[in-house]
Amino acid sequence: MVKLHKSKKIKYIRIFVQIISLIFFIFFFVIGKIELFFFATFFISLILAIFLGRIYCGWICPMNTLMIPVSWFSKKTKIQRKGTPKWMRFKFLPWIILCIFIVTMIIGKIIDIQIPALLYLLILSVLFVLVFEPKMFHNFICPFGALQSLTGKFARLTERVYIDSCNGCRICEKTCYTYAEAVIVPGNTKKANIDPRLCHQCFDCQVACPVNSIYYGKSK
Numbered sequence: 460m461v462k463l464h465k466s467k468k469i470k471y472i473r474i475f476v477q478i479i480s481l482i483f484f485i486f487f488f489v490i491g492k493i494e495l496f497f498f499a500t501f502f503i504s505l506i507l508a509i510f511l512g513r514i515y516c517g518w519i520c521p522m523n524t525l526m527i528p529v530s531w532f533s534k535k536t537k538i539q540r541k542g543t544p545k546w547m548r549f550k551f552l553p554w555i556i557l558c559i560f561i562v563t564m565i566i567g568k569i570i571d572i573q574i575p576a577l578l579y580l581l582i583l584s585v586l587f588v589l590v591f592e593p594k595m596f597h598n599f600i601c602p603f604g605a606l607q608s609l610t611g612k613f614a615r616l617t618e619r620v621y622i623d624s625c626n627g628c629r630i631c632e633k634t635c636y637t638y639a640e641a642v643i644v645p646g647n648t649k650k651a652n653i654d655p656r657l658c659h660q661c662f663d664c665q666v667a668c669p670v671n672s673i674y675y676g677k678s679k
């Protein structure tokens with residue numbers, strides 16, 4: 460088990476990595492190599508998710524990095540709505556978007572026109588969180604998140620809970636609620652439970668837990 464120190468340091472390290480990753484994405488976009496950089500990074504992270512969980516989503520993804528301040532703004536200005544519209548909870552939606560994304564890229568290659576599908580998706584994600592909570596994009600829209608959840612569910616290392624010391628205070632649940640809804644505290648057990656399919660391994664709940672019941676470690 461890898462026990463991390465409870466400290467805001469980890470949050471600052473994550474923000475630092477997110478900013479550096481964003482700078483890399485912008486750089487490769489400017490020099491016209493964004494597709495190569497994105498697909499290489501994403502494919503490696505997809506494999507890594509089997510070992511480390513969805514680190515890509517929480518630490519690297521440029522959409523997530525940009526969505527965080529935009530979501531903060533829309534929440535503060537009360538533009539952002541709460542709750543998930545029913546139509547959005549359609550489980551095939553991210554796969555349909557993935558198909559549209561792939562077909563768009565293939566058509567672009569065939570007719571030899573640069574269609575910036577990645578840029579469109581990025582704009583969509585940022586506009587989306589002006590109105591809806593980010594968790595809806597992560598859990599019901601994002602095709603890359605859907606792919607990450609396929610390998611992330613097997614994560615050998617992931618955020619976990621010491622059941623014995625968890626007092627069911629739900630602070631972790633509230634911390635995660637807007638962004639991933641990956642940790643829930645069921646009423647019957649009153650013990651937190653983290654779903655590695657949804658968890659972005661952002662460590663926010665670990666930092667927030669008042670009794671250090673959350674750790675990043677081996678799944679049993």
Ligand code: SF4
Nearest residue numbers: 625626628629631668
């Ligand atoms: S914040 Fe900690 S103690 Fe509270 S429910 Fe979550 S894991 Fe349990």
Ligand code: SF4
Nearest residue numbers: 635658659661662664
């Ligand atoms: S469960 Fe914790 S580490 Fe995972 S996404 Fe939610 S707040 Fe982040």
